[in-house]
Amino acid sequence: MKIAIVGAGVLGSIFGSLFVQKGFSVTLIEVLTERVHLIDKEGLWTQWPDGKRTHEHIAITSDVDSVGVQDVVMVAVKGYHTRSAIESALPMIGPDTTVLSVQNGLGNLEAIAEAVGPERVVGGITAHSGMPVSMNEIRYVGGQGPLLVIGPFDSVVRPGFEKMVKQFQDVGLDVHTTPDINSVIWKKLIANVSTNVVAALTGLTGSTAVHHQESVNIINALCEELAQVARAKGIDFPELQDPLAFSLKAFASTKDNKVSMLQDVEAGRPTEIGNLNEVIVSEGKRFKIPTPYNEAVSWLTRGIEARNRQKLSVVESASEPDVVRDAIKDENLDALRQALETSPLACALSIRFTEFEPGRATAKLPGTPQLPNFLGYTHTGALFTLAEQTMAAVANSLGHVGLPLSCDIEFLHAASPAKDVIATARVIDTQGRIARVQVELTQGEQVVASLSEMVFLRG
Template identity: 75%
Template sequence: MRVGIVGAGVLGSIFGSLLSQKGFDVTLVEVLEERVRLIEREGLWLQMPDGSRVHTRVAITSDPARVGVQDVVMVCVKGYHTASAIRGALPMVGPDTVVLSVQNGLGNLETIAGVVGPDRVVGGITAHSGMPVGMNEVRYVGGLGPLLVIGPYDGVRRPGFERLVEALRKAGLDVHDVDDINPVIWKKLIANVATNCVAALTGLRGGEAVKHEPTVNLIRALAGELAQVARAKGIDFPELENPGEFALKAFAGTKDNKVSMLQDVEAGRPTEIGNLNEVIVREGQRLGIPTPYNQAVTWLVRGVEERNRLRMERMETEGAARKA
């Protein structure tokens, strides 16, 4: 099965390596030319949860048109890049191609469906994570639950979806399939909404944050607001009974790993706050449900993003002045 993975960051590299090891014909598509050249030259390294280090040779390019039509296009970019990424990936999408989103937050499936049509879109959720070690090396820390849970965006199980499920399972990967992906997305959203912003604002890692009472209180409050919004939308699953405890357990499971939003803040990049807490605020406003904690952390993270933007602007100005 030919799989084109859009985005060779942490998640794209993990899936690229794991799928390549299982015999899939994988091509990574990455906009950062420095990373493309490095992986072309030296391959991809994955530090496994058991401490071993696995080297994989995987094809990579910055030009989707060179890849050709794929059986599966897997989207592994940040939510704010989804629209541009799927438009750029169109040369890889043929009549029978399945487009699989493995992204955090809400709105990604709708964006992809608006470009390629809802009938070919599959939602995917993973609780597994990692951290960058270098441009071509990732520390894969694993996670609670299966590697991947997937379901058709519109709830219709078409042949392309069934072929994907069969190929992943035949390869021995821990993959679950569902008819309705929405509850699965919202289940992961509990952890993302309640903990990612907290890590970004405090700098704490999961193992540290769950031992700090004020932080624990904030996590519970954020998760509680999400649960109210989810139920108002008609979404229900067992974890909504005690969303704070679920979020804390998930956060503790990351141990000393830096969650993605903390990685983004420290690197001066934009965050996925718009696909996480900001969505909860908007949905709460639409449904008449107050979400003051999610609103507050959204404002704070947007402030951090602005600080980082201004810092980069000053550095560029000072660099230009030194060259003059």
């Protein structure tokens, strides 16, 4: 079976890795050229819930015309990209192609059906998730229940649907079917609506939030409003009798991993609030059901999105030296490395790169007598300079000028000025013109500091 997965983010990469391991012909469709180049060159790494780490060579492209007609086109993009994604995927959709959505929220199946016809569309729900590690590595954290629950959008079982299900199940994938995919979507919506936005607004992970009474109170209010709206629409299933218990169980299962909406907020990306809480608000108005809690968290989330957009108001004028700008544009890493190492502060601290490639870099700060602060430890200013040099290297290694927007730094242990400090940086993910970079400083086996920076990629 030939499968194209539109969207090579965390979820799309998880399914891509699973499908390749089961012997299917898989092509990832991705608009971010940096991710396409890296996965095409180095393959895709996956960390599994049992601690294993696997590596797959998987086809990836941004040119859908080169892929050909597929048996299955899986849509795994954010809800606000659904219409553009399905329109771009049309060259891969033939008379017998099944289009399978594994997206969160409401409205995605309707948008896909408008483009390809309802008879081709299959809805899919998964409670499994993961997190990005780098542009070509993801951590699959598992989840509750089956890998997938799927059902035809129009409730009519056709040969293409039966063939797809049989092939999934024949290779041992835990795929279940349902005659009523709408109820299953609303079941997952309980947890998405009530917990994702709480995580995004508070920064809390599931393991902490479920024990924080004030957060539980908000979760309860959000899912109770959803339950009232669902019943008004004629939707009913057992979990609506105690939506709080269902939400807390689902949230707790994510443990210390950040849910997708929190990842979006921290990376400065738009969220899926429009396909989640705002839908409950609009449906509540239609049925004259008050939804003040869903309305309030929607307003707050839109405020965060506005704040992140303001961060992107970066002046487009360029003032870099021509030689540096040309090195970045041409992705000439040797020239860029030389420019970084010969900058005055890097020279003063003798910072040198030991590894430098697109999206990844390692640099060393040697121990010297000029490093101690008044307490005798390595000056945190020197540590930050090392981190910033390494961060700047990877942020400018993708063909764009990388300008920092925000940076979080956590100092974990004092460093000895007599010993070398090693900085390792990598681009975790990119979305449009935003990249997220992480840096870890180590001395021997001990982690000294960790940093996370959001970067604007200027053309």
